[in-house]
Amino acid sequence: MYDFTFYNPTRVVFGRGVFPKLADELAKGGVSRVLLLYGGGSIHKTGVYEQVVGALNSHDIVFFECAGVKANPVVSKAREAVEAIKANKLDAIVAIGGGSVIDSAKGIAAGSLYDGDMWDFYARKAKVEKALPIYAVVTVSATASEMNYTSVMTNEELGHKVGLSNELLYPRCTLIDPSVQFSVSERQTMDGGIDAICHVLETYFDGAKGLEIQKEYAEGLVRSIIRLMPILRAHPDDYDARAQFAWAAVNALNGTTWAGHPTRGEFSSHAMGHTLSAKYDSIHGETLSAIMPAWMKYACREDMPTFARFAERVFGTNESSEEERALAGIECLKGFFASLGAPVALGDMGIPKADLPELAAHVTRNGPIGSLKKLEMVDVLKIFESAY
Amino acid sequence: MYDFTFYNPTRVVFGRGVFPKLADELAKGGVSRVLLLYGGGSIHKTGVYEQVVGALNSHDIVFFECAGVKANPVVSKAREAVEAIKANKLDAIVAIGGGSVIDSAKGIAAGSLYDGDMWDFYARKAKVEKALPIYAVVTVSATASEMNYTSVMTNEELGHKVGLSNELLYPRCTLIDPSVQFSVSERQTMDGGIDAICHVLETYFDGAKGLEIQKEYAEGLVRSIIRLMPILRAHPDDYDARAQFAWAAVNALNGTTWAGHPTRGEFSSHAMGHTLSAKYDSIHGETLSAIMPAWMKYACREDMPTFARFAERVFGTNESSEEERALAGIECLKGFFASLGAPVALGDMGIPKADLPELAAHVTRNGPIGSLKKLEMVDVLKIFESAY
Numbered sequence: 001m002y003d004f005t006f007y008n009p010t011r012v013v014f015g016r017g018v019f020p021k022l023a024d025e026l027a028k029g030g031v032s033r034v035l036l037l038y039g040g041g042s043i044h045k046t047g048v049y050e051q052v053v054g055a056l057n058s059h060d061i062v063f064f065e066c067a068g069v070k071a072n073p074v075v076s077k078a079r080e081a082v083e084a085i086k087a088n089k090l091d092a093i094v095a096i097g098g099g100s101v102i103d104s105a106k107g108i109a110a111g112s113l114y115d116g117d118m119w120d121f122y123a124r125k126a127k128v129e130k131a132l133p134i135y136a137v138v139t140v141s142a143t144a145s146e147m148n149y150t151s152v153m154t155n156e157e158l159g160h161k162v163g164l165s166n167e168l169l170y171p172r173c174t175l176i177d178p179s180v181q182f183s184v185s186e187r188q189t190m191d192g193g194i195d196a197i198c199h200v201l202e203t204y205f206d207g208a209k210g211l212e213i214q215k216e217y218a219e220g221l222v223r224s225i226i227r228l229m230p231i232l233r234a235h236p237d238d239y240d241a242r243a244q245f246a247w248a249a250v251n252a253l254n255g256t257t258w259a260g261h262p263t264r265g266e267f268s269s270h271a272m273g274h275t276l277s278a279k280y281d282s283i284h285g286e287t288l289s290a291i292m293p294a295w296m297k298y299a300c301r302e303d304m305p306t307f308a309r310f311a312e313r314v315f316g317t318n319e320s321s322e323e324e325r326a327l328a329g330i331e332c333l334k335g336f337f338a339s340l341g342a343p344v345a346l347g348d349m350g351i352p353k354a355d356l357p358e359l360a361a362h363v364t365r366n367g368p369i370g371s372l373k374k375l376e377m378v379d380v381l382k383i384f385e386s387a388y
Numbered sequence: 389m390y391d392f393t394f395y396n397p398t399r400v401v402f403g404r405g406v407f408p409k410l411a412d413e414l415a416k417g418g419v420s421r422v423l424l425l426y427g428g429g430s431i432h433k434t435g436v437y438e439q440v441v442g443a444l445n446s447h448d449i450v451f452f453e454c455a456g457v458k459a460n461p462v463v464s465k466a467r468e469a470v471e472a473i474k475a476n477k478l479d480a481i482v483a484i485g486g487g488s489v490i491d492s493a494k495g496i497a498a499g500s501l502y503d504g505d506m507w508d509f510y511a512r513k514a515k516v517e518k519a520l521p522i523y524a525v526v527t528v529s530a531t532a533s534e535m536n537y538t539s540v541m542t543n544e545e546l547g548h549k550v551g552l553s554n555e556l557l558y559p560r561c562t563l564i565d566p567s568v569q570f571s572v573s574e575r576q577t578m579d580g581g582i583d584a585i586c587h588v589l590e591t592y593f594d595g596a597k598g599l600e601i602q603k604e605y606a607e608g609l610v611r612s613i614i615r616l617m618p619i620l621r622a623h624p625d626d627y628d629a630r631a632q633f634a635w636a637a638v639n640a641l642n643g644t645t646w647a648g649h650p651t652r653g654e655f656s657s658h659a660m661g662h663t664l665s666a667k668y669d670s671i672h673g674e675t676l677s678a679i680m681p682a683w684m685k686y687a688c689r690e691d692m693p694t695f696a697r698f699a700e701r702v703f704g705t706n707e708s709s710e711e712e713r714a715l716a717g718i719e720c721l722k723g724f725f726a727s728l729g730a731p732v733a734l735g736d737m738g739i740p741k742a743d744l745p746e747l748a749a750h751v752t753r754n755g756p757i758g759s760l761k762k763l764e765m766v767d768v769l770k771i772f773e774s775a776y
Contacts, residue, residue, distance in 0.1 A: 001628060003406065009395075012395070014389075014392050015390070018391065213608065219608070220604025227600065240598045247601055260635065
């Protein structure tokens with residue numbers, strides 16, 4: 001096992017009807033003036049907005065609002081929120097939404113206590129030294145942003161989508177009420193499941209040896225999510241399935257599976273997907289369903305025993321050779337993604353084939369990516385072609 | 389899934405040679421005067437004492453010492469430490485050891501900022517309102533006290549061994565160097581494995597339904613520990629096995645497996661074992677190896693599907709009926725404990741048979757125990773007799 005530090009101080013308050021507890025958490029944290037950050041209007045339809053505002057009012061907590069955060073969140077919107085926080089001297093952010101809103105809140109939390117432009121953090125021109133506290137009210141489970149310290153943001157002018165990680169960006173408190181997710185669309189629910197599975201696998205397949213416990217956790221999570229997705233497809237209002245998936249998605253990227261790994265995951269597939277999202281605003285989960293199996297096929301020779309083990313333990317494949325089992329497992333995963341109605345070919349996502357070389361160049365603009373297998377531009381291009 | 393709160397802010401610094409990092413962690417936390425709390429002399433033999441003191445000296449951190457904490461730690465020793473902290477105005481505790489020392493540190497941390505007697509917390513006469521920060525330097529892995537908020541202490545005058553849980557008692561930072569555990573005795577290592585398995589199972593078998601992810605985690609942990617113990621018996625200096633067990637033991641009782649459970653575990657077997665330890669100073673792990681299988685046999689009819697699932701997934705039992713599989717699994721577990729050289733009968737531990745009724749009365753002195761199956765005095769007596 002490699003040396004590591006494990007630290008995750010986010011308090012998770014989980015269950016039916018927990019959102020009004022936000023007010024107590026804010027009061028406990030000495031917070032009295034907040035920015036409500038959210039996306040479109042769905043929180044008005046689901047009643048989440050009323051629950052949150054009611055709780056704030058009952059505790060006389062002053063709030064300002066910033067709405068309109070979109071999927072693949074953009075820095076221009078985040079800058080707008082920073083302005084509002086600075087102008088109104090707010091002391092915390094309440095992020096109501098899923099990964100896009102919570103990722104945005106992290107950049108905004110750091111940007112609000114910084115004199116320069118917040119993109120500096122993402123461009124690695126400045127390091128986060130302080131950040132406002134974040135309270136997350138989760139309305140869609142997928143990214144685990146509600147219990148980790150990573151933010152992914154798109155700079156529309158530069159056409160870059162990049163990540164930022166810093167311990168100061170852990171939400172102080174996260175409230176998860178699975179019942180408000182009954183109305184999350186089938187497509188978004190399935191994409192969330194794909195995202196969570198890929199989070200687990202990008203750590204699982206990083207080539208690290210001797211991490212038996214972490215491998216057991218990862219396999220258990222993937223088996224659970226594979227079992228849950230068809231239930232949620234058929235019964236979007238199954239509380240227990242929503243709850244189990246919400247907790248699985250959090251565990252998929254809150255540190256549980258990566259302790260003792262030399263990297264915090266491989267994340268080549270995420271990097272390739274981010275380039276597609278930056279250029280075509282592609283849905284995050286759909287970039288992964290197309291790319292992840294192609295990456296696995298390309299990289300599996302670097303660690304065939306682990307790919308074979310995954311196939312056996314998750315899909316019960318029993319072909320006679322290790323390689324056959326490994327490849328069969330990859331096909332099973334691809335088949336599972338397809339069974340959820342997700343695209344498993346970039347060609348089906350409206351991405352022009354002629355763009356692939358330019359996309360591969362963009363992915364590797366700062367040098368090769370990947371840890372299991374180092375990927376140069378030419379490797380990324382081959383994966384894109386195989387995924388096409 | 390039941391409603392729950394998950395919160396575990398302990399920072400874990402894990403790896404070979406990490407103990408000197410303690411000084412940085414203390415400095416980061418603004419700590420300048422500490423109490424070093426430890427047990428017998430083993431930390432002098434292993435060089436851990438020198439590593440810690442060297443680090444403190446290099447950062448000009450003032451320290452006082454309190455040595456002699458024993459297994460099944462007693463409140464009289466803890467009171468002594470509280471006196472030293474109050475007299476010398478110390479601002480943190482550095483607990484060097486395993487569960488006994490870290491459990492003691494928790495009581496001491498609360499007692500040092502309290503005007504009354506620290507046993508009040510354990511006797512439920514007072515609630516912990518504040519506590520000094522605790523830094524744990526782990527020399528033996530078993531109890532997970534290094535990453536949870538529970539302390540178990542014995543009051544020798546009253547003959548009680550009881551637990552205390554409070555969020556303020558989480559260690560602020562825990563340093564784990566598996567290589568210093570090469571010299572932990574075979575007996576203590578095996579007892580640690582038994583303790584960790586029982587921690588997992590007392591949550592797993594609490595009767596809660598629909599916790600697929602938590603069940604997957606629990607099964608993975610138990611399979612891992614069962615695989616690791618024989619390796620550690622044969623090769624006590626296998627770094628990777630020590631590291632994996634150290635992390636497994638932490639995960640067995642740091643909240644990972646109990647999220648979403650209605651209780652924080654069943655813990656009837658622990659309660660019965662604590663009575664034996666309070667009366668005969670019995671080794672904690674050995675009370676469990678004798679009692680846990682007997683409890684399982686007594687309680688399994690309350691949730692046969694889970695006991696059968698455990699048997700199948702951990703021991704691969706394939707008897708035709710659910711009940712047969714469940715019972716076979718219990719026998720496998722008992723056989724595994726015996727294979728580690730642990731006692732699986734109270735009669736082998738020198739406990740007089742005539743004492744059993746009195747012991748059962750002590751276990752249930754505050755009323756029935758247990759959540760899967762409520763145990764009255766007569767039930768506890770039957771389990772003791774079956775374990776005899």
